[in-house]
Amino acid sequence: MSEATMPAMAVDLGGIKMGNPINTASGTYGQGWQFEGFYDVGLLGAITTKGCSAEPWEGNPQPRMTDVFGGMMNSVGLQNPGVRSFVEECGEYLAHLQERGCQVICQVAGHSVGEYVRAVELFEELAPWAAGLEINISCPNIAQGGCAMGSTPEGASEVIAAVRPRTKRPLLVKMAPERVVEVARALEAAGADALTVINSIPAMAIDVHTRRSKLSRPTGGLSGPVLHNIALRMVWEAHRAVSLPICGVGGITSGEDAAEFILAGATAVSVGSQNLFEPASAPRILDELVDWVASQGVRDVNELIGAVEC
Numbered sequence: 001m002s003e004a005t006m007p008a009m010a011v012d013l014g015g016i017k018m019g020n021p022i023n024t025a026s027g028t029y030g031q032g033w034q035f036e037g038f039y040d041v042g043l044l045g046a047i048t049t050k051g052c053s054a055e056p057w058e059g060n061p062q063p064r065m066t067d068v069f070g071g072m073m074n075s076v077g078l079q080n081p082g083v084r085s086f087v088e089e090c091g092e093y094l095a096h097l098q099e100r101g102c103q104v105i106c107q108v109a110g111h112s113v114g115e116y117v118r119a120v121e122l123f124e125e126l127a128p129w130a131a132g133l134e135i136n137i138s139c140p141n142i143a144q145g146g147c148a149m150g151s152t153p154e155g156a157s158e159v160i161a162a163v164r165p166r167t168k169r170p171l172l173v174k175m176a177p178e179r180v181v182e183v184a185r186a187l188e189a190a191g192a193d194a195l196t197v198i199n200s201i202p203a204m205a206i207d208v209h210t211r212r213s214k215l216s217r218p219t220g221g222l223s224g225p226v227l228h229n230i231a232l233r234m235v236w237e238a239h240r241a242v243s244l245p246i247c248g249v250g251g252i253t254s255g256e257d258a259a260e261f262i263l264a265g266a267t268a269v270s271v272g273s274q275n276l277f278e279p280a281s282a283p284r285i286l287d288e289l290v291d292w293v294a295s296q297g298v299r300d301v302n303e304l305i306g307a308v309e310c
């Protein structure tokens with residue numbers, strides 16, 4: 001495509017200025033550097049790092065991933081080294097990636113309001129390079145915090161109201177696939193700058209020969225193409241309910257999947273499980289998205305956000 005026909009692809013995700021709408025979903029992309037051998041990660045609009053808590057978390061026992069029809073299930077449980085070690089291990093790379101033009105969004109995890117606040121304070125102190133913070137109130141694989149807090153408007157707004165005064169950086173919230181309209185409104189009122197819709201959906205897979213769960217826990221988070229149309233509907237509902245920008249996540253495997261999210265109201269999109277099946281998928285999806293925008297006869301991708309006609 002020539003410079004003259006190339007559409008403008010830059011978007012603003014709640015104050016995070018992305019060169020294009022392609023982000024990566026937390027937990028499916030390591031901390032970014034693992035993908036440098038496949039392509040130039042700096043080409044992406046943003047990456048989102050794995051959920052990280054104030055103190056290290058071990059995560060759940062193995063097995064914690066299994067293939068299922070149309071996708072996969074995981075029960076990783078937010079295993080992470082804690083903010084301090086995370087920054088020691090990856091801070092230099094991520095600061096440099098930010099300078100290369102790819103926005104780095106750091107995901108924050110906690111079991112309680114106090115733990116979310118502590119983790120945000122540590123990111124403020126130790127990771128000044130991060131373009132924004134994403135608060136994960138929707139992990140289906142931890143006993144406290146996660147889904148338990150993000151599935152009600154009250155729980156969700158309590159977390160965001162507590163962390164909001166601790167940072168001036170853009171604050172995204174990773175939403176659970178439950179009560180999306182009510183929770184989105186509560187998050188907007190509590191001071192979120194953008195919403196990430198959605199996390200994996202609680203689900204179950206049983207080995208009928210052993211009569212045991214295929215994961216070490218009875219349930220896990222379902223992700224992949226099987227999720228796509230549910231996530232799409234939730235992005236559309238959230239977009240109609242609030243004026244916050246939205247990052248659409250769920251089963252993206254192609255530029256057309258990404259385009260559907262944009263038409264439903266997403267400003268940006270995250271590639272998730274597909275990174276695990278096809279490590280070089282994100283730049284391919286970006287190329288396909290650019291072709292689609294050009295095919296629509298518009299000069300700027302922003303003209304297509306929410307442009308679905310129902």
Ligand SMILES: Cc1cc2nc3c(=O)[nH]c(=O)nc-3n(C[C@H](O)[C@H](O)[C@H](O)COP(=O)(O)O)c2cc1C
Nearest residue numbers: 025026027051074198199200223224250251272273
């Ligand atoms: C192995 C694995 C680990 C994940 N870890 C996280 C995580 O740390 N934080 C989070 O918010 N979501 C996590 N997710 C959910 C993804 O970010 C994403 O919301 C979900 O997989 C749906 O997108 P997809 O269908 O494109 O995979 C994880 C998903 C997978 C498959």
